[in-house]
Amino acid sequence: MTSGTPLSLYNTLTRTKELFVPLDAENVRMYVCGPTVYDFAHIGNARPVIVFDLLFRLLRHTYGAAKVTYVRNITDVDDKINARAACDFPALPLNEAIRRVTEKTGQQYAADVKALGTLEPTYQPRATDFVLPRPDGKPDMVSLIERLIANSHAYTANGEVLFDVKSMPDYGQLSGRNLEDNLAGARIAVDAHKKNPADFVLWKQSSAEEPGWESPWGRGRPGWHIECSAMSAAYLGEVFDIHGGGLDLIFPHHENEIAQSRCAHGTHEMARVWMHNGFLRVEGQKMSKSPGNFVTINDLLRNRHHGRSRSAWRCAALAMLMTHYREPIDFSVKRLEEAETKLRDWQRAARGAELANDDAPDASVIAELVDDLNFHRASVVLDAIAKSQSRRCPRQPLPRRHPELPRLQPR
Numbered sequence: 001m002t003s004g005t006p007l008s009l010y011n012t013l014t015r016t017k018e019l020f021v022p023l024d025a026e027n028v029r030m031y032v033c034g035p036t037v038y039d040f041a042h043i044g045n046a047r048p049v050i051v052f053d054l055l056f057r058l059l060r061h062t063y064g065a066a067k068v069t070y071v072r073n074i075t076d077v078d079d080k081i082n083a084r085a086a087c088d089f090p091a092l093p094l095n096e097a098i099r100r101v102t103e104k105t106g107q108q109y110a111a112d113v114k115a116l117g118t119l120e121p122t123y124q125p126r127a128t129d130f131v132l133p134r135p136d137g138k139p140d141m142v143s144l145i146e147r148l149i150a151n152s153h154a155y156t157a158n159g160e161v162l163f164d165v166k167s168m169p170d171y172g173q174l175s176g177r178n179l180e181d182n183l184a185g186a187r188i189a190v191d192a193h194k195k196n197p198a199d200f201v202l203w204k205q206s207s208a209e210e211p212g213w214e215s216p217w218g219r220g221r222p223g224w225h226i227e228c229s230a231m232s233a234a235y236l237g238e239v240f241d242i243h244g245g246g247l248d249l250i251f252p253h254h255e256n257e258i259a260q261s262r263c264a265h266g267t268h269e270m271a272r273v274w275m276h277n278g279f280l281r282v283e284g285q286k287m288s289k290s291p292g293n294f295v296t297i298n299d300l301l302r303n304r305h306h307g308r309s310r311s312a313w314r315c316a317a318l319a320m321l322m323t324h325y326r327e328p329i330d331f332s333v334k335r336l337e338e339a340e341t342k343l344r345d346w347q348r349a350a351r352g353a354e355l356a357n358d359d360a361p362d363a364s365v366i367a368e369l370v371d372d373l374n375f376h377r378a379s380v381v382l383d384a385i386a387k388s389q390s391r392r393c394p395r396q397p398l399p400r401r402h403p404e405l406p407r408l409q410p411r
Contacts, residue, residue: 004363007062007370009242010326012250012274013174017372020273022241028059028068029240031232031271033249034124036075037105038084040296041112043316043331044246044280044287050317051277051325051373052244053118058369061361071235072121073228074109076102076128077221082210095211112297116313123235127227130234131213138234141222142215144264145202153263154202158193161203161217166196168259174274175251200256202226225256232270233261243271247278278328315339321375342379349386 007020022028032052035041052072059068081098089097106126114120130140145161148154153167165171172178191197201223206212212219232240238261245254254274261270281287287294301312319339323329362385368378 005367005370007058008372009273009275010372011272012276018273020241022063023239023272025063026067028063029236030056030059030068030070030242030244031228031236031240032070032072032121032243033228033245033253034072034074035109036078036080037102037109038078038081039105040298041105041109042287043282043295043297043300045109046113046116046297046300046316047280047320047325047329048244048246048277049113049116049118050320052275053116054321054325054369054373054375055242055244055275056119056121058366058373061366062370069123069236070121071123071125071232073231074106074124074126075224075227076106076126077131077211077227078224094209098211108298112301115301116297116317118317125231125234127222127231130227130230131222132215139230140234141226141230142203142213144226144230144233144260145222146216147264148202148260151263151266153259155195156217157195159205159218159220160193160201162194162199163202163256163259163263164195165198165200165259168263171259172255174258175255177251177255200225200252202260225253226260228253228257229260229264229270232257233265238265239267239269240271242273242275244275244277247276250276277325278323281328281330283332284330314343318343322379324376325373342383345386345390346382349389352389 008017009020010017030052032048035045052070056068056070076098081101082094085092085094085097085101089100092100130138132142133140145154148163149156149161152164154161154163156162191199203215203217203220203222203226205218205220210221212221232243243254243257258270262268282295300316315336316339319331319335320329322335322339322342362381364381364385365378368374368381371377
């Protein structure tokens, strides 16, 4: 572990910034929820990719690259995927159509995040590989559900397996939601087969037209939340250091992950630190296809008239990081232009100082980043370094600016 200012991270679970102390400094472990690959990833999906890539790099710098394990899953079983497959490939059997959809969108996602300049996670498991018991003995969804039933935390009803939220006295700690309030607001008539309206699905039946796996409860498919409990345990163990994702995942997804994992394994926690990045808007509006401001990562990185900009991914990543990761961000053309200007200043200073190929980060920059990924303050330090360097060295010409930045409209 390198010396210097210790790393502090904001923990959603405790609502405080805490000194980060890994369970094992020789094996620092992080899990981040990845995309559901029913469509091309949008720029909202890019924010956690960029934020947690920064954290991954910082952890590698602090503890050593070989001592950090980063897992980001791919959700390739989901009712949205089923619907997309039936729409796009109506003549094919659904299972074949689903494979066509997830292969295409999964490959595009991999290409897009690579184009953003992020490091590959240590592991990128796909949900469908962890539904049934595995030859390698790694945790799987069916076995976790069986354990929850055996521990009296789950039950079968109306062809489903459901988690019993009242079996966990401290359910709701992450989100701060009161269980009784949830129950009072639930739609009792719709959920009459549940013990409690807030109980959530672990396993559901599949019709002949839907994808499914043979299980102790009949042919069916897993609920959304159980997949991350299985895949995180498979690669990181029953308790690990950091779990990340977007703010929208706190409830119900992450809350239910905690419930499943703790009750299945008999642990008092699932992850030590829970981190969540803020929401993203585009040009002041919530991103949506109806107002025409829905932008995929591929749209952002592709220059429509002149091919792909070599610096587009750097501008996109910097534009994301210029706002603290926990704050909401308004992504705009102006923001991309500001990022491009800042990036060019930094590149010019690096060229002047002959530091362009120097991978060693400045200690003053790291000192800001270890304060809960405070990239804004780190960028102020970089601005000062660039300004100081420009005074000492003559301005070095940079390659001709690309004719235009990627436009924030869909193709």
